[in-house]
Amino acid sequence: MDNSLHARGFGARRRSQISLVNDVGQIVGIILDTLGFINLLHLHSKRMKIREIEEDNWRGVLEIQDEAYHEVGPEELDVLRSKQSTSPETCFVCVSDQGDTLGYLLAHPWNGSEPPKLFEPLLDTEKSDSLYLHDMAVSPHSMGQGIGRAMMAKLIEVAELKGVKRITLVAIQGADSFWSLQGFKMISGENICSSYGDNAVLMEKIIMA
Numbered sequence: 001m002d003n004s005l006h007a008r009g010f011g012a013r014r015r016s017q018i019s020l021v022n023d024v025g026q027i028v029g030i031i032l033d034t035l036g037f038i039n040l041l042h043l044h045s046k047r048m049k050i051r052e053i054e055e056d057n058w059r060g061v062l063e064i065q066d067e068a069y070h071e072v073g074p075e076e077l078d079v080l081r082s083k084q085s086t087s088p089e090t091c092f093v094c095v096s097d098q099g100d101t102l103g104y105l106l107a108h109p110w111n112g113s114e115p116p117k118l119f120e121p122l123l124d125t126e127k128s129d130s131l132y133l134h135d136m137a138v139s140p141h142s143m144g145q146g147i148g149r150a151m152m153a154k155l156i157e158v159a160e161l162k163g164v165k166r167i168t169l170v171a172i173q174g175a176d177s178f179w180s181l182q183g184f185k186m187i188s189g190e191n192i193c194s195s196y197g198d199n200a201v202l203m204e205k206i207i208m209a
Contacts, residue, residue, distance in 0.1 A: 156207065164208070
């Protein structure tokens with residue numbers, strides 16, 4: 001609420017305080033209704049949907065990958081596909097209402113204490129109560145719209161339904177601060193393949209104790 005609005009209302013004479021308070025309340029209500037309407041218009045014009053990856057999304061996924069990573073090289077399409085084919089229900093894209101790919105997330109079951117190597121197709125994995133978040137990236141043109149957080153929330157929702165107990169990942173390019181805000185904590189003492197680059201950080205988020 002605007003403090004100047006408060007100051008004007010409560011600077012009047014005592015006998016008119018009640019009516020002025022009511023006026024202030026009405027003004028505030030109008031402001032909030034207006035802001036809500038503006039937000040609805042914004043959401044309508046920026047409608048997005050998070051869903052499982054479809055064939056026509058891969059081109060957009062590769063383009064975002066190329067734009068997102070500058071310290072490690074991009075992975076080939078067959079490597080990315082191997083993650084999705086292993087666990088399609090934990091691999092998503094965020095698409096606009098025009099069908100443009102705005103971001104993607106790839107996660108799959110993983111039993112190993114060390115993270116899988118980059119640039120290698122994923123072999124069939126056994127059932128596990130852990131997920132490995134292999135990759136999540138958002139187009140630079142779509143930053144600041146909450147897409148990453150929304151995809152992460154979707155992954156946690158699916159993970160809980162599947163009885164997953166934890167999610168692990170390797171944060172690169174200084175992304176550990178972002179993942180800390182999402183509830184991930186650093187894991188010490190495990191080996192991380194050099195393919196992840198310098199300063200890679202292994203992290204985990206407990207879903208079910």
